[in-house]
Amino acid sequence: MTDRYVVHLGLGAFARSHTAWYTRHTGWRMIGFTGRGPGVARLLSRHGGAYHVLTRHPDHDAAERVEVLAGVHVGADLAAWLEACASPSTHVVTVTVTEKGYRLTPSGSLDLDDADVRADVELLRTAPFGAPARTAPGRLAQGLLARADRAPDAPVAVVGCDNLRGNGRLAERAVLGMLEAVPGRSEWVRGNVGFVSSMVDRITPAATPEDLAQVRALTGVDDPAAVVAEPFAEWVLDDAFPAQRPRWEVAGAVLTSQVAGHELRKLLVLNGAHTLLAHTGLLKDVRTVAGAIARPELLELLTAWWQAVRPLLPFPAPEVDAYERAVLERFRNARIEHRLTQIATDAAEKLRVRVLPLLNGNAVEQVVVEQLAAWIACWRAGVAPDDPLGPRLARAARGVPQEAAARMLALLDPALADDHDLRTRVGDRLRDF
Ligand SMILES: NC(=O)c1ccc[n+]([C@@H]2O[C@H](COP(=O)([O-])OP(=O)(O)OC[C@H]3O[C@@H](n4cnc5c(N)ncnc54)[C@H](O)[C@@H]3O)[C@@H](O)[C@H]2O)c1
Numbered sequence: 001m002t003d004r005y006v007v008h009l010g011l012g013a014f015a016r017s018h019t020a021w022y023t024r025h026t027g028w029r030m031i032g033f034t035g036r037g038p039g040v041a042r043l044l045s046r047h048g049g050a051y052h053v054l055t056r057h058p059d060h061d062a063a064e065r066v067e068v069l070a071g072v073h074v075g076a077d078l079a080a081w082l083e084a085c086a087s088p089s090t091h092v093v094t095v096t097v098t099e100k101g102y103r104l105t106p107s108g109s110l111d112l113d114d115a116d117v118r119a120d121v122e123l124l125r126t127a128p129f130g131a132p133a134r135t136a137p138g139r140l141a142q143g144l145l146a147r148a149d150r151a152p153d154a155p156v157a158v159v160g161c162d163n164l165r166g167n168g169r170l171a172e173r174a175v176l177g178m179l180e181a182v183p184g185r186s187e188w189v190r191g192n193v194g195f196v197s198s199m200v201d202r203i204t205p206a207a208t209p210e211d212l213a214q215v216r217a218l219t220g221v222d223d224p225a226a227v228v229a230e231p232f233a234e235w236v237l238d239d240a241f242p243a244q245r246p247r248w249e250v251a252g253a254v255l256t257s258q259v260a261g262h263e264l265r266k267l268l269v270l271n272g273a274h275t276l277l278a279h280t281g282l283l284k285d286v287r288t289v290a291g292a293i294a295r296p297e298l299l300e301l302l303t304a305w306w307q308a309v310r311p312l313l314p315f316p317a318p319e320v321d322a323y324e325r326a327v328l329e330r331f332r333n334a335r336i337e338h339r340l341t342q343i344a345t346d347a348a349e350k351l352r353v354r355v356l357p358l359l360n361g362n363a364v365e366q367v368v369v370e371q372l373a374a375w376i377a378c379w380r381a382g383v384a385p386d387d388p389l390g391p392r393l394a395r396a397a398r399g400v401p402q403e404a405a406a407r408m409l410a411l412l413d414p415a416l417a418d419d420h421d422l423r424t425r426v427g428d429r430l431r432d433f
């Protein structure tokens with residue numbers, strides 16, 4: 001039996017295809033908590049925490065049983081959460097709660113206008129262990145407070161595993177933003193918690209009934225918690241752990257002090273391209289990434305996007321060329337049914353990470369205008385999927401193109417409201433959709 005644990009918050013498909021999958025052969029076990037509802041905990045408990053990863057290669061499928069989860073809990077099980085976080089056998093807490101789960105403003109500080117955040121701040125101030133926090137930063141704060149009380153000599157790492165630049169640093173800001181409201185309770189966290197950023201990569205679409213049927217066909221097991229993923233996987237982590245950690249290197253992870261460049265490259269080259277294909281594809285009734293890439297005009301856009309992001313990438317040209325070629329191959333894997341609606345969900349939050357770096361003092365390329373205009377056009381056409389800003393975006397997108405562009409860009413980032421040139425160009429492009 002191992003006595004070393006990773007506690008994971010947010011047991012979505014990606015956590016199962018990536019974080020848990022990387023941990024499976026390290027000798028460590030994981031204790032998982034759902035990010036919001038109880039659904040995944042119920043599904044996983046069907047087979048005692050074991051589940052399958054269905055890897056779709058270009059010409060065949062393989063199903064692997066993953067048995068790394070020693071316990072699975074609903075996120076609202078506060079007693080289990082506090083016990084897991086406080087246990088000195090827990091050395092690492094990993095987090096996959098989506099971009100919006102960090103509850104940050106566009107400038108990256110805790111969003112104190114968010115009613116759930118305010119409720120959690122109040123909870124932490126008055127009765128920190130009185131009820132489960134509503135938000136992920138609130139939960140992390142509760143767990144770290146329990147650690148400070150019960151195992152103060154045992155430092156711990158919190159590892160960000162979402163598609164955000166500096167996800168560890170952002171988790172730190174969110175947690176400290178919560179704890180600053182509790183007199184005297186942020187010091188232990190500042191001195192004993194290492195917030196680690198990581199670049200995470202493995203295309204993992206939501207599993208379809210056909211995927212689950214394929215798992216059944218390959219294994220004979222009915223596994224409602226199975227996930228489907230591409231063969232490729234990459235994990236680059238900041239080598240800044242304050243305590244023990246699993247040797248994720250055995251599964252190919254890379255520990256480095258240069259994680260920022262890897263994050264930027266992945267977010268702009270892969271995720272930025274995804275978002276561009278998602279919005280432009282949805283406007284043309286295309287359903288999947290592979291379907292989008294098969295359209296010459298969208299492939300051309302993708303190439304223009306890659307040219308625009310290239311000057312920002314801290315890698316030699318041949319390395320960027322190879323990276324782009326590999327991403328194109330991955331996008332072409334038609335056996336991965338990656339739906340554009342899934343990628344376009346919560347797009348405002350994603351565009352902030354995937355596009356705003358290109359607007360930071362750089363000459364604006366037309367393809368950047370295209371990104372933004374396509375996003376707005378999806379809202380105007382009523383084909384945009386969910387977004388936490390949904391009703392506001394739907395209202396802002398209506399009416400005269402120039403005014404809609406100005407309102408939408410301001411919602412994306414208030415700092416864009418003053419960019420007259422960008423607003424005009426996006427508004428002009430919008431007229432043609
Ligand atoms: N799917 C991929 O290909 C992929 C690849 C790389 C990184 N990621 C990262 O993983 C995240 C999750 O992707 P997924 O495919 O697992 O999605 P999913 O829908 O399967 O799971 C989402 C997870 O986030 C949690 N969550 C959602 N909103 C939350 C909130 N407001 N507060 C707390 N928890 C919340 C859910 O409970 C669930 O555990 C992405 O947003 C991204 O940052 C995904």
Ligand SMILES: O=P(O)(O)OC[C@@H](O)[C@@H](O)[C@H](O)[C@H](O)CO
Nearest residue numbers: 163200201202203204271274343
């Ligand atoms: O996972 P999201 O919702 O942040 O973004 C959608 C896709 O761009 C993303 O899931 C990629 O497939 C993934 O980041 C590849 O590693």
